[in-house]
Structure formats: C-alpha cells, structure tokens
Amino acid sequence: MHERLRIELIIERMAYKRAGRILEEAGMTGYTVIPALAGFGNGNRWSRDTDISSSSDMVIIISIGSEDRVHEALDEIRRLLGAHIGVVTTSPVSVLRPDRF
Amino acid sequence: MDVAISTLLSPIILFFVLGMGAALMRSQMSVPEAFSKGLAIYLMMAIGLKGGIEMSKNPLTGEVALVLLGAVVLSFSIPLIAFTFLSLTTKLDRTNAAATAAHYGSISIVTFVAASEAVQLSGLVSSGHLVAAAALMETPAIITALFLAHKGAGSDAQVAGSESGELIREVLLNASVVVLVGALAIGWIAGDEGTQKVQPFFTDMFQGVLCLFLLDMGLNAGRGLRQGWRQLEPATIGFGIYMPLVSAMIAAALCLVLGMNAGDTALLMTLAASASYIAVPAAMRLALPKATPSIYLTLSLGVTFPFNVTLGIPIYIAIAKLVAGEG
Numbered sequence: 001m002h003e004r005l006r007i008e009l010i011i012e013r014m015a016y017k018r019a020g021r022i023l024e025e026a027g028m029t030g031y032t033v034i035p036a037l038a039g040f041g042n043g044n045r046w047s048r049d050t051d052i053s054s055s056s057d058m059v060i061i062i063s064i065g066s067e068d069r070v071h072e073a074l075d076e077i078r079r080l081l082g083a084h085i086g087v088v089t090t091s092p093v094s095v096l097r098p099d100r101f
Numbered sequence: 102m103d104v105a106i107s108t109l110l111s112p113i114i115l116f117f118v119l120g121m122g123a124a125l126m127r128s129q130m131s132v133p134e135a136f137s138k139g140l141a142i143y144l145m146m147a148i149g150l151k152g153g154i155e156m157s158k159n160p161l162t163g164e165v166a167l168v169l170l171g172a173v174v175l176s177f178s179i180p181l182i183a184f185t186f187l188s189l190t191t192k193l194d195r196t197n198a199a200a201t202a203a204h205y206g207s208i209s210i211v212t213f214v215a216a217s218e219a220v221q222l223s224g225l226v227s228s229g230h231l232v233a234a235a236a237l238m239e240t241p242a243i244i245t246a247l248f249l250a251h252k253g254a255g256s257d258a259q260v261a262g263s264e265s266g267e268l269i270r271e272v273l274l275n276a277s278v279v280v281l282v283g284a285l286a287i288g289w290i291a292g293d294e295g296t297q298k299v300q301p302f303f304t305d306m307f308q309g310v311l312c313l314f315l316l317d318m319g320l321n322a323g324r325g326l327r328q329g330w331r332q333l334e335p336a337t338i339g340f341g342i343y344m345p346l347v348s349a350m351i352a353a354a355l356c357l358v359l360g361m362n363a364g365d366t367a368l369l370m371t372l373a374a375s376a377s378y379i380a381v382p383a384a385m386r387l388a389l390p391k392a393t394p395s396i397y398l399t400l401s402l403g404v405t406f407p408f409n410v411t412l413g414i415p416i417y418i419a420i421a422k423l424v425a426g427e428g
Contacts, residue, residue, distance in 0.1 A: 012386060012390075014383060014386035014387055014390075015260075015387075015390065017262075017264075017267070018261065018263055018264075019262055021262045021264065022262040043331070044332070046328070046395075047324065047328070048134055051325070051382070051398060051402075052137065052317075052318070052321050052379055052402070053378055053379045053382040053383050054383070055382040055385070055386045055394065055398075056382070056386075056394045056395075056398060076261045077261070079260075079261035080260065080261040083260045083261075083390040083391055084260070084386075084390045085390075
C-alpha cells in the first residue's frame with residue numbers, strides 16, 4: 001500500500017464547480033461530489049428541504065492525490081473559502097494503485 | 102371583500118397555510134425534492150404556454166411593448182429603493198443589503214401564478230403578455246444589485262476557481278428563464294389550435310398541481326422561517342412586509358400612466374411586489390458569495406411570500422380595481 005493525501009471539502013453547492021476547477025488545475029486526477037442532506041454551522045441550521053432554489057445546499061467533495069498536488073490545491077481552496085461557505089480537511093490514506101493518484 | 106375572503110379560503114391558499122402550519126409545528130411531512138422541482142417546472146411550463154397562447158390571439162402593439170419596457174424598468178429600479186430602505190432602517194452591511202434588494206426587484210413566479218388564479222376568481226381579465234413581463238423581470242434586478250454591492254467597495258479580487266461567463270449563464274439560462282420563455286414562445290408559435298392536444302394536461306390538472314406545490318411551498322416557508330428567523334432583526338422583518346406594498350404602489354402608478362386594465366394592473370403590481378426565491382438566490386451565491394443566504398432567503402420565502410400569497414394579492418386586486426376605475 002502507498003501513502004497519499006485525501007482532501008475532504010464540504011462546500012456550498014453553487015461553488016462546487018469552482019472547487020472542481022481548482023482540483024483539476026492542481027493536477028488532481030479525480031474527485032467525487034456527494035450531496036449533503038442537512039447540517040448546522042456558524043449559528044445556522046440548513047436543510048435541503050427548506051430551500052427550493054437549492055442554492056444553500058451543501059456538497060462534499062472528496063479527492064485523493066500526492067502531497068505536492070494537494071498542497072497546491074489547498075492554496076487556492078483557501079482563497080475559495082474566503083468567499084464561499086465551507087470547511088476543508090486533509091488526512092493520510094493508503095492506496096493500492098499509486099499511479100492513479 | 103367577498104373576493105378577498107374567497108381568495109383567502111381557496112384550496113390553493115389553504116394548502117399553503119396547511120404546509121406552513123405543519124412546518125412551524127415541526128411536522129416531519131415533506132414533499133420529495135425531485136418531485137417538487139418537477140412540479141415547479143410543470144407550473145412554469147403551464148403559465149408560459151397559457152401566456153403564449155393568449156399573446157398569439159392579439160398582435161404585439163406599441164402599448165404592449167411599453168408595458169414590457171415598464172416591467173424591465175421596474176425590475177432595474179426597485180432594488181435601488183429596497184437598498185435605500187435597507188441601508189437606512191436595518192443593520193445589514195452593503196453586500197447583504199444589495200443581495201436582499203436583488204430579490205425584491207426580481208419576481209416570484211408562484212406568487213404570479215397564485216395572483217393569476219385570484220384575478221380570474223375576481224372576474225377580471227388579464228392578457229398573456231404579463232407572462233412575458235414576468236420573464237423579463239427575472240434578471241435586471243441582479244445587475245442593479247451587483248452595481249450597488251460593488252459601488253464604493255472597490256473591485257473585489259476574483260473568487261478562486263471562477264470562470265468567465267458562469268454568472269451570465271446562471272442569470273440568463275437558469276431553469277425559470279429557460280422554461281418560462283421557452284413555453285411562452287411555444288404557446289405563441291403553436292397558438293390555441295396547435296396546443297389543443299396538450300391543453301388538458303396543462304389546464305385541467307393545473308389547479309391540483311398548484312395546490313400540491315403550494316403545500317410544499319408552505320413547508321419550505323415555515324421551515325425556512327423557523328430556522329432563519331434569528332438572523333432577522335425586527336426592522337428587516339418589517340421590510341419584508343412593507344417593501345412589497347411600496348413596490349406594488351410604484352407599479353400601480355405605472356399602470357395608471359399606461360392605462361392598463363384592472364386584471365393586468367393587479368398582475369404587474371404582484372410581480373413588482375413579489376420577491377424571488379429561486380433564480381436570484383442561486384445567482385447571489387455566485388456573484389455575492391459573502392452575502393448571508395439565511396437573511397435574504399428567510400426574508401423572501403419566509404416573510405414576503407406568505408404575506409403576498411395570503412394578504413398581498415387581495416390588496417393588490419382591490420387597489421388595481423380602483424386604479425383602473427373598475428371598482
């Protein structure tokens with residue numbers, strides 16, 4: 001098994017394409033976007049059920065890559081989160097096929 | 102008064118009240134999200150088609166063009182007034198005031214649909230070109246709001262990951278605009294005869310689907326209000342009630358100048374009074390991401406929409422009758 005870094009970005013749905021572009025430009029080889037149902041943060045509760053425009057929905061973006069690519073992406077994600085609602089974390093993961101990340 | 106009471110006691114409004122009451126009492130009832138979006142598309146198709154068919158019956162005249170131009174001017178100018186009120190009476194910062202003002206310059210197509218039903222119930226006549234006015238009023242307010250937000254604030258650095266043209270695509274090609282304008286054009290091209298086969302789907306089922314959709318809107322409005330009311334100070338909530346009346350009165354003055362009939366006056370007043378909760382919130386998340394969505398969404402969906410649907414529309418119809426001299 002081989003060590004890689006995993007980025008988990010919880011971000012508002014309207015900004016997920018911006019986040020995706022950042023990951024692609026940093027050379028990340030792939031990412032997956034998962035819809036979130038409901039949550040609480042910064043004093044606000046939100047839920048997919050209450051916003052017919054879906055503009056305040058949140059999504060989770062998961063991507064795995066080498067340390068240098070992840071750090072390159074994080075520089076831009078920090079800028080993105082300066083404007084948009086979201087949280088980012090990274091964690092070490094083990095992958096079976098290192099050439100894919 | 103009878104018309105106002107029968108509007109308030111119509112199944113459409115009562116289902117809305119049921120949904121809102123259920124949400125405020127923390128009922129777990131919900132309408133599946135995808136189904137709800139399908140209902141919204143159906144309603145926009147139906148109202149667009151109906152407007153297009155009506156437009157096909159009459160030629161486009163200079164008077165109609167003036168009404169459409171007036172509608173665009175309203176959408177551009179109402180955010181300026183809303184922004185001034187918000188800046189003077191609330192603690193909202195420039196970005197939040199501009200984002201909120203954009204919602205009040207744009208329109209709510211569901212409020213328009215509910216008003217169309219109420220106008221019909223009142224025995225008034227309206228013309229199809231008000232649907233075109235609704236489509237035209239969706240987006241100009243967003244431009245005014247961006248101008249207001251950036252004026253004096255210097256130029257913001259571009260948001261990371263943003264792409265040129267993404268905001269224009271969102272503003273001009275969002276589902277509301279595409280479906281509404283598309284259905285309007287289809288109804289106009291095909292006309293009454295050409296749409297006979299699809300009319301049962303779009304007319305006979307319309308009232309029932311509207312009841313279902315307003316039940317869901319009631320749930321959305323109630324839950325939005327329950328979750329977001331802490332974000333709103335009393336002055337901001339007050340704005341959500343008086344701003345529709347201010348906008349409606351400006352529209353009434355315009356209708357008086359243009360010599361519009363009572364039905365069209367009531368509908369243009371409703372369009373001016375309504376606040377967007379579909380197209381503009383999405384555009385604001387891209388254009389003004391630092392604005393707080395729980396402020397403008399709660400205000401638009403949780404305060405102004407219920408006010409317009411229950412009390413506003415009967416008020417606008419009564420004023421429209423006086424303005425048009427059909428009282």
